[in-house]
Amino acid sequence: MQKIEIHSIDGAEILEQLNLYLEGKLINNWGEHVLEFDNKLGKGVIRTIAFDWGVSLVDYNVNFVQDTSIIFTIKDANPIEFIFISEGKLNYTTSVENKPYTFERYQNVIISTKKFSKETYIFPKTAAVKVNFIYVLSGEYSKKKNNNLSYLSKSLFSAFTEENEKPPYKHYGNYNLRIADQIKQLQESHESGIVRTLSIEGQLNLILAMQILEHNNYENGLALPESLSKDDIKKIHNLSAFIIDNISEPLSVQSLATKAGMSSKKLQLGFRVLYSKSVNEYIRQLKLEISRDYIKNTNDSISEIVYNIGFKSRSYFSKIFFERYGILPTDYRKKIKTQE
Template structure:
């Protein structure tokens, strides 16, 4: 197993020390530092973006060719880390001992190791891994006006107020595809300059708020029902990709239940818990979002768009588009042409 030792909590130092071991290439643009590597150790991309008030993102999309043990050996107060795994899994130990915690795909994780502890992650070889670390330096964040940490539950508030890292904390919470959707949106920010920075920062705070909400629900026993297993969650995630790929097809609850191998009742439960929507509400929203993109980015007629998203009635499409966005699709396109692109909140 290859060991990588990190001796700093500062983002720029972490990436530099990772690069000295991974032997990749570091670039910087628009305030983002990106480490790319492809060699006998592994391949992938590690991205770091820092913001005000001690908030930063460390985004990893990697595959290692050998087992990697990443050890943080510092004397500084460690940040609180909000971790979400979109792909793969790995292990975590607060003090590099044999007691490892399994961190799994779609799981909401919060860690705050005790000061001087050797925070250790073990990444298995040959496994694709996509994971986000939202890191918060508590002293900096508490200086933020309207930080509102007093509204956190007592447990998490004590973690934020523990400025010396006197007490360790680990939360291995429920599984959420709602958070996964926002992580995908974060990865799909393709703007440049200030618009890109603001979009990424906004998405990070949205993901963070969802992780805090999951923590609250978990601690108040409002977490994932026992009727949904981890395998069920993965099936629903796969099904969401199927829906996107087959948006013009027959997407009834019965057809989707058959495709997923879940019962209609369990399928509805899964979408309600994970997306806060029924299956039909989820499909309808996705159709509307795709139609909006067609109106913006193609010359397809409204009738052609209606056909492409699998809606049989143009009048029905106009009605639900207007209900969702407060404007008819034909008027929306006219405004796009007259004043350039306009935004509609999802």
């Protein structure tokens, strides 16, 4: 495993220390620092920008060749970290708690460690990871006019205090697509100069507000329309197994939602979170994958296979099979036979 040691929360210094290992290219435009690398260690872009009142962004879009630990050991600060993963996942440990955690895609995470503690983020090998870190230095942010910190929940407000002995804070919240959509807009910003800087700052404030809102609703047992709980995720995983076992049966969105015990809207949201597809798109792809296995591993006729996966029209099946694999089912079977 590759290990990278970081001893700062200043974005520009983080990139400089990362670059000692990654040996990429550092760029600075309009106060935004960017590290690009494409070599034997992996490929990616890491960017950072800092604003007034102790708010800064570090955004990773990386794919490492081997498991890579980025280890933060900060002596003079313990910022509040608002973390959101748009793609992939991260493993996380601290020197205070030996228990490892996995931060999942679309999960809202807010953490603050004790001073002098060590944090380790493990990026899995050969996996694309897009993760957004917003750092907030509580001492500086509390000096901001109209900061309204007193309106935070008691638990999150404690993370904004400047007490040296304050306990570590962690919130591993719900899965939220609205935050993901907002971060996508941030990552795809193409403006330049002052327009870009103002745009990024405004979007960071909006993302912070959305993450705090999710936290507030989580603590009060409320669910935003765009949020999924871990129980919801488990239900959808179980439903995926049910779909495979009943692939030949009529599977409507409503019947599956009833089976899972959730609304159709939440079911669709869950499939988008887990599979980046609607329920019907997921079922159709699954049918095609199963049909391909049948064609390859059985002597069933194409018509029998069409029936076994729950399609009524052979011509429709041939059409979408060709769209998916670039070959007709009959030609695919001939190709398999010639390779035996």
